[in-house]
Amino acid sequence: MARHPKPAEGSWTEHYPGLGTGPVSYADSISPAFFELEREAIFKRTWLQVGRVEQLPRHGSYFTREIAVAHTSVIVVRDAEDRVRAFHNICRHRGNKLVWSDFPGQETSGTARQFTCKYHGWRYGLDGACTFVQQEGEFFNLDKADYGLVEVSCDIWAGFIFINFESRPRQALRDFLGPMVTAIEDFPFDRLTQRYGFRSSVSANWKLMTDALQEQYHAPIVHANQRSESFEEHNFAGGFEAPHYQIDGPHRMFNSAGIRPWELPEDQIKPSEQLLRGGLFGPWDPPEFYESTQVKGMRPGGHERVGVALFEIWPNFAIQLWERGWYHTYQHWPTSYDRHIFEWNMYFAPPRTAAEAVAQEMTAVSLKEFALQDDSLIESIQLTLGSAGLTDFPLGDQEILCRHLHKTAQDWVADFQEPGS
Amino acid sequence: MSLLPPEFADLEGFAPRWCLRTEPERWAQRHASSMGEMRELYDAVFPRVEAMYAYLDRFPLDSLPEDARNLLYLVHSFVMVSFPVEVWDGPRIPDVGDATLDRVASPIF
Numbered sequence: 001m002a003r004h005p006k007p008a009e010g011s012w013t014e015h016y017p018g019l020g021t022g023p024v025s026y027a028d029s030i031s032p033a034f035f036e037l038e039r040e041a042i043f044k045r046t047w048l049q050v051g052r053v054e055q056l057p058r059h060g061s062y063f064t065r066e067i068a069v070a071h072t073s074v075i076v077v078r079d080a081e082d083r084v085r086a087f088h089n090i091c092r093h094r095g096n097k098l099v100w101s102d103f104p105g106q107e108t109s110g111t112a113r114q115f116t117c118k119y120h121g122w123r124y125g126l127d128g129a130c131t132f133v134q135q136e137g138e139f140f141n142l143d144k145a146d147y148g149l150v151e152v153s154c155d156i157w158a159g160f161i162f163i164n165f166e167s168r169p170r171q172a173l174r175d176f177l178g179p180m181v182t183a184i185e186d187f188p189f190d191r192l193t194q195r196y197g198f199r200s201s202v203s204a205n206w207k208l209m210t211d212a213l214q215e216q217y218h219a220p221i222v223h224a225n226q227r228s229e230s231f232e233e234h235n236f237a238g239g240f241e242a243p244h245y246q247i248d249g250p251h252r253m254f255n256s257a258g259i260r261p262w263e264l265p266e267d268q269i270k271p272s273e274q275l276l277r278g279g280l281f282g283p284w285d286p287p288e289f290y291e292s293t294q295v296k297g298m299r300p301g302g303h304e305r306v307g308v309a310l311f312e313i314w315p316n317f318a319i320q321l322w323e324r325g326w327y328h329t330y331q332h333w334p335t336s337y338d339r340h341i342f343e344w345n346m347y348f349a350p351p352r353t354a355a356e357a358v359a360q361e362m363t364a365v366s367l368k369e370f371a372l373q374d375d376s377l378i379e380s381i382q383l384t385l386g387s388a389g390l391t392d393f394p395l396g397d398q399e400i401l402c403r404h405l406h407k408t409a410q411d412w413v414a415d416f417q418e419p420g421s
Numbered sequence: 422m423s424l425l426p427p428e429f430a431d432l433e434g435f436a437p438r439w440c441l442r443t444e445p446e447r448w449a450q451r452h453a454s455s456m457g458e459m460r461e462l463y464d465a466v467f468p469r470v471e472a473m474y475a476y477l478d479r480f481p482l483d484s485l486p487e488d489a490r491n492l493l494y495l496v497h498s499f500v501m502v503s504f505p506v507e508v509w510d511g512p513r514i515p516d517v518g519d520a521t522l523d524r525v526a527s528p529i530f
Contacts (some may be wrong), residue, residue: 106469182471197526272463275470345526354477354493361502365444368522369504421509 004027004243011397012245015335020405023392028409029205035337038409041416042315045057045068047155047169047176049317049331050076052223053195054159056084060126063109064099066090069334070165074152075099075115079126084156086163086409087128087149091117098124098149113256113417115149158185181311183297187321188290194345199343202375204382206340207405212374213330214312214401216256221269222373239409245400246265250314250408251403255299258307258323267408273366278359281307282322285359286348290325299325312401314408325349328367338382344371425495426488428476432469432495435462439469439498444524447501452512459502459512466499485530493530 007015014021028034040087061191062077073089075098091416096119101108114131115124123132128149133139155163155173163174174182202209212218244255261269262277262284273279298321299306308318318330328346335341346364351357386390395403422435437464441447451459464475473492480489505512 026471059496194528195526196528198522199525200522202520259467270503272467272500272507275467342522344522351482353465354474354496357482357493357528358474358496358500362496362503362530364524364527365500366504369508369514369523372514372517372520372522375522376516376518379518379520390453 002237003095003241004273006012006397012400013397015405016247016400019400020110021370023394024403025392025410026385026406027391028406028413029207029382030337030391032226032337034413035334037073037413037416038334039069041413042409043067043334044165045171045412045416046166047164047171048315049089049160049313049329050074050086051157051164052157052189053161054190055086056161058111060111060252061109061115062099064113066105066108066418067333068109072165073097073100073393074163076154076161076163077112081127084161085126087126087155088149091119091122092119092130092147092149093122093133122147131144132277153325157182158187158325167270178248180246180300181251181254181313183300184295184309184311184319184321185299187295187327188325188346189327190291190308192326192349194348194350194360195254195264195319196346196348196360196380198343198368198371199341200375201380202206202340202342203338203376204340205338206334207409208378208381208385209332209342209374210312210316210318210330210405211399211402212378213318214252214254214405215399216242216254217398218377222377232234241397243303243306244299244396246300247400247404250412253300253305253309253311254304254401255301256308256310257305259301260307273362276362277355278362278366279351280363280370282324282326282363283359283418284324286323286325286355289351295321312405320387344376366388412420422477424488426476426492428527429469429473429492433497435465435495436439436491441498442530444497444501444527447498448524450498451501451505454491454502454512456505456511460506463499463502463506466495470478470499482530490530 002244005013009015014017055063059080061079062075065074067074075087075089077085079085087337089098096117098115098117121134125131128151130144130147133144137150153169155162157173157177205386219240242254242256246253258282261279261281266274277284298309307323308320312318316332319327321327326348331343333341348360351360355363425433425434440451440476473496477489477493480486511517
C-alpha cells in the first residue's frame with residue numbers, strides 16, 4: 001500500500017504517457033558521439049544558468065565562466081546602465097582570451113572600467129564596444145564599430161543569470177522556464193545571500209550525477225550509515241516514496257516529506273546535530289522573515305507536509321528549496337562524455353548569532369559527507385555501464401525523473417538531427 | 422600570548438592545532454589526525470559550546486576580535502570532526518575512494 005496516493009493512472013510514470021514504462025537506454029551516457037551531439041543539440045540551443053546577480057554588485061563587476069561544453073568562455077558583466085550582459089571572452093583582434101588571471105583556463109572575477117587584451121592592448125567598454133586599437137593607423141580600413149565583443153543572449157529570472165548561445169533564442173527565458181518553475185519565484189532568494197560553494201571534478205557523465213540527485217530511492221541504502229540504527233528502523237525500513245512528482249516540458253520536480261530532526265526522539269539524532277541545531281537537513285531554525293507557506297509553488301501537488309522541493313531546470317541546473325528557509329543549487333558542466341564539473345552552492349540568511357553561523361557550517365559539512373558518498377558511486381556506475389553489453393535498465397516509479405531526463409536528452413538530439421521528427 | 426579568550430583557557434591546548442580559518446585547512450587536519458586526537462577535541466568542546474556562543478554573541482559576527490574568531494574556528498573544527506567521531510569511526514568517509522569536493526566559497530569570519 002503506497003504511503004502517498006499516486007495519480008489515477010496507477011503510477012507517476014503512467015501519468016505522463018510519453019515516458020513509457022520499458023527499460024531505459026543509458027547508451028547516452030557512454031558514447032563520445034552522443035556527447036558531441038549533446039553539445040550542439042542541447043547546450044548551444046537553450047538557456048544555461050551561470051550565476052546570481054549578487055555576484056555583480058556594482059557597475060563593472062564581472063565574472064567569467066568556462067563553458068567547455070559549448071567550446072567557449074563567457075564574460076558576464078554589469079554595465080554602466082546597470083544591465084547584466086554576457087560576451088564571448090575572445091578578443092576580436094587575433095582571438096586571444098580577453099579576461100583571465102594567472103591561469104588562462106580558470107575562471108576569474110573582479111571589477112573593471114574596461115577590458116584590455118593582454119596581447120596587443122585592444123580595449124573594450126563594459127557594453128562590449130571596441131574603444132581602442134593599438135596603432136590603429138597600421139590597419140586597413142578598420143572600423144572599430146565592426147569589432148565589438150560578440151554578445152551572448154542574457155536574461156535574469158529570480159536573481160539567477162541565464163545565457164543562451166542561440167543567435168536568436170527560440171524562447172524567451174520566462175517562457176522557457178514555464179509555469180511550474182516560475183511559480184517558485186516568491187522564495188526569498190534575494191535575502192538568502194550567505195553562500196557556501198563547492199566544486200568537484202567527477203569522472204562520470206553529467207546525466208548520471210543528475211540522476212543521483214533527482215531520485216531518493218537510493219537514500220535509505222547509500223546513506224543509511226549516516227543515521228542511527230533506531231532512525232533507520234523507524235524511517236527508512238519501508239524505502240522511499242515521494243508525495244509528488246511533476247513534469248513541465250523539459251523541466252521536472254519532486255517533493256519529499258523530508259525528515260524533521262527537530263521532531264525526532266533524541267536517540268535518532270546525532271548528538272552534535274542536536275547540540276548545534278543543524279545538519280544533513282539544514283539549519284533547524286528558519287530565518288525570522290521566512291514563512292514556508294508563502295511559497296505555494298514549492299508544493300504544486302498541494303501537500304501540506306512538504307520538507308523539500310527539488311526543481312530540475314533543463315538541462316543542467318537544479319534548485320532545491322527547504323521548508324526552513326534556505327536552498328541549494330546543483331549544476332553539472334560536462335567536459336567530455338565521461339567527465340563533468342559539479343558545482344554546488346548553498347544559500348542561507350546572513351546569520352545574526354554565532355549559533356546560526358555554526359548551524360549553517362554544520363549543514364555545509366554534513367551535506368559534503370553525504371555528497372562524497374554519491375560522487376564515488378556515480379563514478380562506479382560510469383566504470384561498468386555498457387559492460388556485458390548492458391545498456392538498458394528498468395527504472396521504477398520513484399525514478400520517473402531519471403526516465404524523463406534521458407528521454408528529454410535523447411529527444412532533443414533526435415530533433416536536432418531531424419527537426420520535427 | 423594565548424590564542425583564545427582567558428575564559429576558555431581550558432581549551433587553549435587545542436588552539437594551535439585546531440583554530441583553522443578555512444574548511445580546506447580543517448578538512449586536511451581531520452585527515453591528518455588520529456581518532457584519539459579528534460575524540461579529545463570533540464569531548465572537550467562539546468560541553469563548552471553554549472558558553473562559546475554566549476561569549477561570541479557579545480560582538481558582531483563580522484567584526485570579531487581575534488581571540489573570539491579563534492573560538493569560532495574551534496567550534497568549526499568540532500563540526501569537522503563530528504562525523505569521524507559519531508558516525509565513521511575514522512577520518513575518512515567509507516567507500517569514497519579518491520572522489521573530492523572542494524569548498525570554493527565560504528563566508529569570511
